[in-house]
Amino acid sequence: MANNPRTLRIDLASPRPVYEQIVSGLRAVLVAGEFEPGDQLPTVRQLAVDLGVHHNTVAESYRVLAEEGWLDLRRGRGAVVLDRRDPRPTTEAKQGFGRRLEELVAKAITDGVPRSALADQMAALAKKLGKT
Amino acid sequence: MANNPRTLRIDLASPRPVYEQIVSGLRAVLVAGEFEPGDQLPTVRQLAVDLGVHHNTVAESYRVLAEEGWLDLRRGRGAVVLDRRDPRPTTEAKQGFGRRLEELVAKAITDGVPRSALADQMAALAKKLGKT
DNA sequence: CGCAGTTGTACATTGTATGCATACAATAGG
C-alpha cells in the first residue's frame, strides 16, 4: 500500500468545499508524478482518518479523479493510479487558465504579496514545466 | 458615472458561486488599473441587469471588495473606488499563492492544455508584473 | 470452497450557503 502524500493539507475552516480541496491537492500530487501508474492510493477510510473527515467525503473526491481518468476504483481493491493520456484541450480550457491565473494573481496582490514574489514563483514554475 | 468593465463575464452554469465570480473578476479589473481612485463603479442594480442576476448578488460581491479595501459603499451614492494601500502579506498568503498556482496548473494539464502553453502564459504575466 | 474482513457505494439526514423577492434606510438633487 502506497504512502500518504504528505503535501496534502486541507483547511476545514475554509469556505472551499473539503472534497474539492482534496481533489485539487491530489491532482497536483498526481501531475507532479509522486505516484506511478499501478500505485495504490490510500483507501478512502484511511485518508479520511488522516484528514479528519468522513470517508464518503474522500470517496467523492476519488470519484471526481476517476472521472478525469486518474484513478481506477473498485470495491475491495482500492484506488489504483492509471496511466493517463491527456485529452484534447478545449478552447475554454486554454482561455480559462489565463483568466484564472490573472484572478489568482489579483487575489495575491490584494493580500499584499509583492508582485516581484509572484513573478518569481511563476517564472520558476514555467521553467520547471518547460524542462519536461 | 464610469462605464461597465467589459472584461467581466460570468457563467451561470458554473458550480462556482456567481457572487464569487463577480468578486474575482472585478478584483482583477481593479488590480489591472482600469479604474482610478474616485471612479464610480456601476450601481448594484445596473451591473445586476447587465449580468442577468439579482442586485443582492452583486451587492454581496461589492461588500467583499469593500471589506478588502477596494471600495467605499454608501446608500444613495454608489460604489466608489478607493486609493488602496497593500496590506502586509501573511505567510499564509505567500504560501497559498504557490499552492494554488500548482493546483491551477495541474487542472489545466488534466484538461489537456499543453505545458508549453501554460509556461508561456505564466512567463508573459510574470514579465508584465516585473515591468511595474 | 467458504467465510470473514476490507473496500468502495448508495441513500437518507442534517446543516449551511446561494440566490432571489421584497421591504427598508440613507443619501442626492432639485
Add this chain to the structure above:
DNA sequence: CCTATTGTATGCATACAATGTACAACTGCG
C-alpha cells in the same frame, strides 16, 4: 422638503456539502 436613487436587511426556496448508516463487491486465508 420631497422624490428618486442607491445600498442594506430580512425572510424564503432551493441546492449542495458533509455525515451516519447500511449495503455490495472483491480479496485472501483457512
